[in-house]
Amino acid sequence: MEPLLPDQVTGQVTTVVDEADTAQTMGSGDVPVLSTPRVLALAEAATMAALTRRIPTRLSTVGIEATLRHVRAVPVGDRVIAKVVLRQRDGSRLTFDFSLTTAEADPVADGSIVRQLVDREDFLARVRGDAD
Numbered sequence: 001m002e003p004l005l006p007d008q009v010t011g012q013v014t015t016v017v018d019e020a021d022t023a024q025t026m027g028s029g030d031v032p033v034l035s036t037p038r039v040l041a042l043a044e045a046a047t048m049a050a051l052t053r054r055i056p057t058r059l060s061t062v063g064i065e066a067t068l069r070h071v072r073a074v075p076v077g078d079r080v081i082a083k084v085v086l087r088q089r090d091g092s093r094l095t096f097d098f099s100l101t102t103a104e105a106d107p108v109a110d111g112s113i114v115r116q117l118v119d120r121e122d123f124l125a126r127v128r129g130d131a132d
Contacts, residue, residue: 009086011050013042016079034074039109040066042082043098047113050084050096060123061094061115068111072102079103084113092117 015021021038023029028037044063051061074080081101088095093116100109 009050009054010084011046011048011052012081012083013045013049014079014081015042017074017076019076022076031073032076034078034080034108036068036070036109039070039082039100040068042080042100043068043084043096043109043111043113046082046084046098047094047096047115050086051094051115055117058120059117060120061117062123063113064093064116065114066111068109070109072106072108074102074108080108087112 017034019025019032021034022032023035024032026035026037028035043066047061047063055061079102081103082098083101084096084098086094087097093114096113096115098109098111098113099107101107
């Protein structure tokens with residue numbers, strides 16, 4: 001199989017923390033700070049940004065594993081930046097390292113995400129139970 005991805009694959013997303021992002025709103029805590037589930041969602045969004053226009057449209061990726069270390073509380077109104085870099089490709093498995101920082105580059109979280117390359121139509125057929 002020909003390489004689908006260049007050697008250096010990176011992605012980034014930026015957001016300003018709002019009420020919908022908080023532990024209080026997401027049910028993962030009772031304080032109005034950036035929630036851990038939202039940290040993971042931002043890291044996943046950065047992996048998708050890294051892959052946009054880098055894989056054929058017939059393919060997609062699905063998350064299959066994540067590790068996360070959340071080290072700093074971020075209040076509503078602060079900007080955060082999620083960055084990923086593709087560390088390894090093992091067949092159809094893509095392993096990304098991620099970091100989440102404040103706009104001032106203070107560490108908020110880090111970890112890794114493994115995504116599986118899938119054929120979009122085949123995957124959806126299996127989910128629906130249509131596959132043989």
